[in-house]
Amino acid sequence: MNTKDKGFNTKLVHAGAYDDVFGSAVTPIYQTSTFAFKSAQHGADCFAGKSDGFIYTRIGNPTTKAFEDAMAELENGFGATATSSGMSAVSSVYMALLGMGKHIVCSASVYGPSRSILERDFSRYGVEMTFVDTSDLSQIKNAIKDNTAVLYIETPTNPTMQLTDIEEASKIAHEHDVTVVVDNTFSSPYLQKPLDLGADVVLHSVTKYINGHADIVGGVIIAKEEVMHKKIRAQMVYLGGNMDPHQAFLTHRGLKTLSIRMERAEANAMKVAEYLEAHPKVEWVLYPGLKSHPQHELAKKQMNGFSSMISFGLKGGLEAGKIVMNNVHLAALAVSLGGVETLIQHPASMTHASMSKEAREQAGISDGLVRFSVGIETVEDIIEDLDQAMAKI
Numbered sequence: 547m548n549t550k551d552k553g554f555n556t557k558l559v560h561a562g563a564y565d566d567v568f569g570s571a572v573t574p575i576y577q578t579s580t581f582a583f584k585s586a587q588h589g590a591d592c593f594a595g596k597s598d599g600f601i602y603t604r605i606g607n608p609t610t611k612a613f614e615d616a617m618a619e620l621e622n623g624f625g626a627t628a629t630s631s632g633m634s635a636v637s638s639v640y641m642a643l644l645g646m647g648k649h650i651v652c653s654a655s656v657y658g659p660s661r662s663i664l665e666r667d668f669s670r671y672g673v674e675m676t677f678v679d680t681s682d683l684s685q686i687k688n689a690i691k692d693n694t695a696v697l698y699i700e701t702p703t704n705p706t707m708q709l710t711d712i713e714e715a716s717k718i719a720h721e722h723d724v725t726v727v728v729d730n731t732f733s734s735p736y737l738q739k740p741l742d743l744g745a746d747v748v749l750h751s752v753t754k755y756i757n758g759h760a761d762i763v764g765g766v767i768i769a770k771e772e773v774m775h776k777k778i779r780a781q782m783v784y785l786g787g788n789m790d791p792h793q794a795f796l797t798h799r800g801l802k803t804l805s806i807r808m809e810r811a812e813a814n815a816m817k818v819a820e821y822l823e824a825h826p827k828v829e830w831v832l833y834p835g836l837k838s839h840p841q842h843e844l845a846k847k848q849m850n851g852f853s854s855m856i857s858f859g860l861k862g863g864l865e866a867g868k869i870v871m872n873n874v875h876l877a878a879l880a881v882s883l884g885g886v887e888t889l890i891q892h893p894a895s896m897t898h899a900s901m902s903k904e905a906r907e908q909a910g911i912s913d914g915l916v917r918f919s920v921g922i923e924t925v926e927d928i929i930e931d932l933d934q935a936m937a938k939i
C-alpha cells in the first residue's frame with residue numbers, strides 16, 4: 547500500500563509493508579543470512595546495484611527493509627539504515643562523517659556514550675571536538691571552525707531536558723557547510739521531525755520510544771538526501787552494525803502503536819510533573835510541558851507534545867534521591883526509557899557515569915538529579931508509588 551500521502555498514524559501502521567507470496571498481514575521474519583540469486587547475471591546485477599534484489603543480511607534484509615522504509619517515511623527522509631543498537635547508529639554516523647583533521651561541534655549534554663566515544667576514541671584518530679550548550683545558539687556560532695564537518699545535537703537532551711532550536715541551529719550550520727545530525731530518541735517522529743526543520747540526518751536509539759516495549763536494543767539512521775543515505779549505509783555495512791531480522795520484526799511491531807503509547811505516556815507525565823512540582827520535598831522539576839521549563843515556548847514551537855521524560859532534584863539531594871529510588875515498587879530502578887513501563891534512575895552513577903565529573907557539571911548533570919521515564923500505567927498508581935517513597939525521606 548502506498549502511504550506517502552496518508553496521515554502519520556496510517557503510516558505508522560502500514561508504511562514499509564513488504565508483500566510476500568502468501569499475502570501475510572505483517573512482514574514475515576526472513577531469518578536468513580544469504581539470498582540465492584536467480585542466475586550468475588542476477589547476482590552480478592545485485593552487486594552492481596542494477597537490481598534491488600537482496601544479497602546478504604548484513605547488506606540488507608526484507609524484514610529489516612520494511613522497518614527502514616517505514617522510518618524513512620515517518621521522518622520524511624530519503625532512506626533509513628537500521629542498526630544493531632543506538633550506539634551503533636551514533637558511531638556509524640561519526641565514522642561516515644568524521645575523519646583525520648575534521649571537527650565536530652556537539653551538545654555538551656548528550657547521551658553519555660555519544661560524547662565519551664568522541665573523547666575516548668575519535669580523538670585517537672585525529673578528530674577535533676568542541677562541546678557546547680547548543681540551546682544557546684551563539685555558542686554554536688562561536689564553536690564552528692573552518693574544519694567543522696558536523697553539528698551533533700540531541701533535543702531534548704538526556705537527562706537535562708534542554709532544547710535546541712533545530713531550525714535556527716541548522717541555518718547557522720548550513721552557512722558553513724556543516725552537516726546537522728539530530729538524535730531524536732527523546733521525541734520520536736511523533737513529536738518532532740528534525741529533517742523538516744532543516745537537519746540532514748536523524749538517528750534514534752529504537753530501544754526507547756520507537757520499539758517501546760523494553761525487549762530489544764536497536765538503532766536507526768535516517769538521511770534527508772540520497773547521497774548522504776548511501777554514504778551512511780555503506781559505512782554501517784562495512785562496520786557490520788546491522789539490525790537483525792528478528793530485532794527488526796519486534797521493532798516494527800512496536801512502532802505501530804507509537805502514537806497511542808506516546809499520547810498516554812505524555813498525559814501521565816504531565817500529571818506526574820505537576821505532582822512533583824507541587825511537592826514540598828522537591829527542589830526543582832524539569833519537564834518541557836511545564837510552564838516553568840525555561841524553553842517551554844520552544845518546545846511548543848518545534849514539538850507536537852512534550853514526551854514523557856522528567857528530571858527532578860530533591861531538597862535532600864542525592865541521599866533523598868536514593869531513598870526514593872530504593873522505595874518505589876511500581877517504577878523499576880533501571881536505565882533505558884520510553885517503554886510502556888515506568889522507570890527511575892540516577893544519571894550521575896548510571897547512564898552518565900562514563901562522563902568525567904567535569905563533563906557532567908558542564909552538561910548540568912548534578913549528583914542529585916533523578917530521571918523518571920513515565921510509562922503508560924494508571925497514572926494514580928504511578929503517583930501513589932512516588933508518594934509513598936517520598937514519604938520515607
Ligand SMILES: *Cc1c(COP(=O)(O)O)cnc(C)c1O
Pocket residue numbers: 631632633634636657660700704729731732750751752753754763764765
Ligand atoms: C539510549 C540512548 C542512546 C544509545 O542507544 P542504545 O540503543 O542503548 O545503544 C543514544 N541516544 C540516546 C538519547 C539514548 O537515550
